[in-house]
Amino acid sequence: MTIIILLIGISLTIALIFLGGFIWSMKSGQYDDTYGPSVRMLFDDKSKKKSKKS
């Protein structure tokens, strides 16, 4: 049954790594603005637009 204890240890470690990952992404501001980037990628490139017009 000791194998279970080992497995639990591994699973907890992995889970903690993911928790750490989440905390890191949170602190580095990845959830600060969830709307802006989704529309920003749809804007036409400035340079392209300019060259088209001129």
Place this chain on the structure above:
Amino acid sequence: MQSDQLAVEARAKKQSDALCYHCGQSCKEGDYLTDQKSFCCYGCKTVYEILNENNLCEYYDYEANPGVRFEIDNDDTFAYLDEVRISEKILLYNINGMSRVQFYIPVIHCISCIWLLENLNRLNAGVIKSEVNFAKKTVLIDFNSNQITLGKVAALLASTGYKPLINLEAEAQPKNRKYDNTLVLQLAIAGFCFGNIMLLSFPEYLGIDHADEKLKQVFSYLNIFLALPVVLYSGRDYFISAWKSFRQKQVNIDVPIAVGILVLFVRSTSDILLQQGPGYMDSLAGLVFFLLIGRWFQNKTYESLAFDRDYKSYFPLAVYKQVGEEWKACIIHELKKGDVIRIRNKEIIPADSLLLSEFAYIDYSFVTGEANPVKVIAGELVYAGGRVTGQSARMTIVKETSQSHLTSLWNNDVFSKPDRNNYKSLIDRVAKIFTWSVLGLALATGAYWYWADAERVWLIVTAVLMVACPCALALAAPFTYGSMLRVLGNHGLYLKNADIIETMAGVDAIVFDKTGTITHGSNAIAWIGNISKDELIKVKSVASCSTHPLSILIAKSIKEKELTLTQFDEFPGRGVQGLVEGKLIKIGSAEFTGQQPLSDHAASRVYISIDGDIKGYFELRTTLRPGIKVLVEKLGYRVKALLSGDSAADEIKMKSVFQPYTTMAFLQSPQDKLNYISGLQKKGNKVMMLGDGLNDSGALKQSDVGIAVADDTGVFTPSCDGILSGAQLDQLDRFLDLSKSALIILKVSLGISLLYNVLGLSFAVTGHLTPLVAAILMPVSSISVVVFTTFMVNLVAQRKLS
């Protein structure tokens, strides 16, 4: 004269169905046509022209009519930002001419906003890069300070309609953000521990009796280890809040929660360490997790409806100080006693001062709620917080001041509701009764078991305290009110906080203001008579010194820049007069200007005379808001009164809208309105007042629910409880119904959660509360309350509002 009128009317008709290309408001007001596109005002047209010149009309491709209507300020509004001491505070960094600044721009609202703000470098080459944070409504700008100054950047933003709100105490904002992050982190950790504890509790759930005892032991110790961060970190706020309320000798809902968490933890730990059982760690983690979800939801709701008309942003940051012969911008808290300062129209006086100018009009509505500007003569004291209207005023400071002094002024009792302090929300009242009865019950059970089986007292009393933890109770209010605030916000009613919903449900008397509330803000204005352009400019100069709504409309309708006055007098209820370039301009009622009034009451008329010569009059057609008649009918007897500060010119029109039982009073001063409302309250009515903001601030403050009706939701009214967008006024009856439904839903969900508590307690009192029962009961009660409230609110809202 007749043809003039016809022409004006024809023009108004032609444009009546047009929408402003820039901001989407219907434009009847004036004649602003460029490139076949119509605009509602000079401001909108200017923005379009700026964008057009710079090939930025893509702005209009992403969303139709994306612009923001605004008033054009003087160019030097932001000049003070170029003062080194001020820019130092605002700039995030400034190295070798590379500067970075973050501005808060509350009007950011759509894709086009993001696009334009991120293309600022096409408007001015000095801007290197700009990035919008949509959620926070901020824009981060990198610019080359050798090419463009901070003040110019702000002015550039303002010229496109995105006026930044600048607050020198902005350092407070990142703190705020950190707090929000903390909650999410607390939630994440609680969720993580909850999940793992549940996993480790499986042997208990499945009742594997023959499992390795040693293994169970290890799992239990792991559970203690996992529960520690939940109690110490995630649940921290509940202990703090409970302790605070305990010290204030009050009982709030956090007290039983904190007791519950503590008892759960202590009991479980002792159970595990003494090997008496598996403990209740799963229930504990689940409880904290669900509670934090509730709190997070509440925060999200408030955030999205943030009353971001933060009053601090209205404070002047700097004023012009006289240094020798020059006027120099100076930060407020560096002002010293004896400094001579100049305060311009619409600016707020930063410190108690002595007036040096001959006279000035000071509007103390922010401080006292009284709307009429007060005339102050040279040598008299003017107080901090007053707002100069009309001509700029020079004054010398007699008392040094600080931002915090101003803040305390605005937090004055005047703006808190008179009986708010005694008022306890439903949930607080329930919490109080609940806590005492749980404590009583714990004692009673303890006493009983002491006689029956003294060894089990500890187990049973802790079980009672654990299971009584009002998790579902604590979730009921945030989810009911939170969903309701969200629904109302989506339909144009922004309430200050959740308690207002409760007060709104009890409203049985409604009082309307007329101008700007019943009638539409954008009136059709027509000049009838003969007047030269120069004279019109003079008329504007006088009219723009007054804050009367009609004066504002007249001033707005004349496009040229105003001149300075040498004298100005306002006669409330009659008119204004002023001396411009030696000419005496009188604007006001027919009697005031010495004319024969026209006998019909079709429209409000404002007469003009110059040096005694009768020139003619402005005719202002106040148009009723659409749907108002139906609304009044639906509200029925609840509509108690219509209070108007204007003359009775519209009485006949109003009579067609209101029923005979509605009191109609005209020529009401703000004090009259306030008195009328307090009269109603003395009779035991719960009064809702609908007004148009500052002019009614006294009445809005006095009423139980004061709603400012605004066509432009940027209007700031410190004394109101909510802001209703003008276009949604006809939905008012439904909003009132909804608030009633919200209260019923809350009561039902309280009933449900109490039912769970009774059920749990019946297990606990009889000594049958096993960890498994607790682990099932707690999440089920929380989830069912959350699902019930959210579902019901949305169901009711869908039925009533569609």
